Amino acid sequence: MSRMGRVRAETSAGWRSFVRRRTAVFFTFFFPVILIVIFGALIRTDPTGEGLFTEPAAYYVPGYLAVVVLFTPLSRMGSEVARHREGSRFEKLATTPLTRGEWLLAQTAVNAAIIGLASLLILGLVILLTGAQIAFSPLLIPYILIGVVCFCGVGAMLGSYTDSQDGAVAASNAIGLPLLFLSETFISLSQLPSWFGPVVNLSPLTYFARGVRAATYAGAEVSTVAGIDPALANLGILTALAVVAFALGARSIPRTD
């Protein structure tokens, strides 16, 4: 059995397990939908000219996408790792040819499929509810995929270093919420204290937000990076961070007790 065969078997099992947990499926898609409905209504009815939601609707597309690209992998991977550990599934898998990297790759593929579908739903709703003018760049696909890879790696680390499913979900919320709002998704850098700038640059989600904005929003004021188109440059940075996060995440998955 090739590496691809093992990943396919793990992916298939992971996908079936997910789609058969109906509440998990419902809330995975409900969460971003409710967020768009609330924020979309706010944007249309309360454009005050200052503070939050003063930009055109398309500006916030990276933020809406980030809700699923960030939160879904963090919470799903965190609880999946905890669930595997509690059921001695890693102990079992450690005695099979499946490697930790292959396991994480399979789980990432499941997340990518879920998040891909959720992203389509989000884009449709954003256009429908907020009237956002979006440029459909093909770069959206790699941004979403690589974002998922990155945060699956982070989620695997969270699951590995927390001691229960509850702990993993709590940790993913505690990390995800600040990241979501402090990564130039809904709040621009100019609205934050200047000393906070370097912190924002540490978040992988910042490069996702900047890149997606550069690729989809005509009015984006995203700087070039070393003279490279910001849509491509930020994708490069995000890819590098994703490789590191995936490697660390795979390494963190327990093989022994």
Place this chain on the structure above:
Amino acid sequence: MEAVVEATNLEKTYGDTVALSRASLSVARGEVFALIGPNGAGKTTLVRALTGTTEPDGGSARILGASPGAVDRDRLGVLPQEFSPPGRLSARELLAYYAGLYDDARDPEDVLADVGLVDAGDTWYEDLSGGQQRRACVGSALVNDPDLLFLDEPTTGIDPAGRRTVWRLIEDLADAGTTVVLTTHDMAEAERLADRVGLLADGSLVAQGTPTDLVQEHGGSSRLTVETEAEPDAFADLAYPVDRPERARGRTPDNAVVVRDIDPAAIGSVVDYLEKREIEYTQLSWAEPDLEDVYLALADATERERTDRLESESGDADLAQAGETA
């Protein structure tokens, strides 16, 4: 015989708890080796050390000619003790999933039939009965037709019929040359399946051998159990030793005395004795010593040694403290 499993002086501690203490064993190709011992004796830790899912603090282990972490996993089958696979896959899907992880797997349908789950094949794992779940888990360890199989309490929670299905399966595997290491609390299981048995207590393998040898060496004598309210003194003139076993031994009712070293042919003389002295009794039962007697004798001995050691250490500490105070 070539050793497929070889462990020498394995040590493992968790904080202050000693899980393995100089545990050594050797299992030959095609042999079925059963590990028995009380809860917390170190059986699961030993299995983990041998399968590479825990790192021992000391000693060495080799399985299939390699260190546990480097062994060819296509040749290894493992059933962890508290294994809980994905609940919303059917038994059939579960076996297909685990089969998909190997280069050369068996047909999952054959494995499903082996563990007696064809009729429940489309039922989600979480909806199977406890015994069916355990049989599905056993199946997951067989999908790659392993050369070496570790089964940590394979029949826990399985009803008697299902247990016999698993026993027959293990016997067939052993007949076909698979080496099997299993842990169990079921002495009948160990006695029926195992070529050799190792008794673990306090992390040490305190005895190893064939069930027959262990019973001969540690099982004690045959016994005639007399359920009666009479005290052993009432049997003073009987030509055989008589005692009332401690409750902790757990193999005889509370209201029973045990006549030891007696052949079945001599039971009539005991009945005559009881009637002559008008000793009332409700039941007589005769039994040869078995593996459970070995288990109880050795586990009791280890427990007594540990208690003595702890009391001795406590006494030493008290003396030392008294010396310091003086």
